Amino acid sequence: MAVLLPPRAPEPIGFPRLTWRHGLFFVVAAVLIASMATAQTPPAQPPASAAEALSTAPATPFSVIIKWSPLLLKGFAFNIVISIAAMTLGTVTGVILGLGQISVNPIVRKVSWFLTQFFRNSPWLVLLFFAMFMIPFQFNIFGVIMPFPDWVKAIIGFALPVMANVSELLRGAIRSIPNGQWEAATSLGFTRTQTIWQIVLPQCVKRMLPPWMNLYSLITMATVLASVVGVTEMLTLTAQVHAAEGGRPELFAPLYGFAGFCFFLYCYPIGKLTQRLERRFNVKT
Template identity: 70%
Template sequence: MTGRPLAVLLPVASPAPRSFPKLTLVHCVGIVGALALVGGAAHAQGAPAAPSAFEVIFKWSPLLLQGFLFNVAISLLAMTLGTVAGLALGLAQIGTNRPLARVAWAATQFFRNAPWLVLLFFAMFMIPFQFRIFGYVIPFPDWVKAVIGFSLPVMANVSEILRGAVRSLPSGQWEAAESLAFSRRQTLWRIILPQCVKRMLPPWMNLYSLVTMATVQASIVGVSEMLTLTSEVHAAEGGRPELLAPLYGFAMLCFFLYCYPIGRLTQRLERRFNVKS
């Protein structure tokens, strides 16, 4: 039997493993970028993105700066009114009329040590909203009451500044003027008060900085100044919590940029006049 050689069954060759391309940094950046584009497009189609804090401040900055200028106007008016009244009260303190001097001293101590916010509330609620004079109705807006409320502590502090400046001068100034036959009024207006100006100027400027920063308290009684407008802007932007710090930080920055140069100038005047306030 002639036999044929049997066929040898060879093992089935396994297919060669496929090699996947290696992921490089460029590929990873491309994938992340594509995902970001797709996600951004989907978010844009779904709902509009909320503006950032910088965009909100830039958008409302004209209104907020208007409110800040109103704060400055209130501080200037209160400082002017309080300085005039304070000089009169201070002159009454150092006057020769004893009953008047005691009344002036008591008024100075009362308004100087009373809380500013309480004085502001008294001015708001004790002063009428309008006056009737000879049949004419004269309105009295809230910001005018705020000016009066802030001018009361200014008056008391200016009175004390004047009294301290006059008492700080050597008594020889009065004696020399008396030896030259000057009257008390002439001595006061021609010799004493001109020397008091440089002593009063640094503390007066410090007082103005305090008044400017205190004008934000007018927002509590309904005056539309910068802090009130900041709260309204925050409400207009949906009351987003993340906008609180930037908006009020912008208000703080405005007051700092305005008051810091005043403080530096005060220090410069103190060094120039060699006067410690």
């Protein structure tokens, strides 16, 4: 006689635990950065006296990072602000554009499809330059001049590829809903709008959440491109710190390694959480 097994409890969603492999990776990365810094250090000239040696001794890379870490972390926080704002703006507009792709109006459907494919297949740096130089730096509203800062333009530039990718994610998620859902809603007297908002879209959340989080991780790492257009974020501040320390070549690897390490510590848990959500929300159609 067949025995019904109890349903397996869902895997808890929480902050990914760090194992000894992660610690080993951090140690290896630190050793590599330190060895690169040592290899780039120029040979020291023998000091004429002990007093001269004390006065001319350069600061170690570790002490430089500790000294400038508050400023660099402030720049990293600005990268996070840009990524969150771009993801929010891109998600809202992407949902609208995605709904346009399944519209019954052929003109709306074709225009939405074209915008999605155009911004989805354009280089992010090109879109960033497009937003920086095509949007005016100030607006005259009823005689009042309102400046439009560069970091807001950067948010719009990063929101464009987010919008296109979210639009395609939503279209694919809606198409993955079985036709029986639509037929059942129609038989119950739901309109098309009611079916989309009350039945289809709630089921699309599970399908869209893991790739949406992966897209956010990519946008966060891409925010360093804002340094190319003059936005003062972590990479820009890293270059300024390197110049303030005399442009010493042995500081190049530690400073930029510290910047990369900050992004890794922020994005790696997002990637692990995305994998857990993929397993938890594994939808079988």
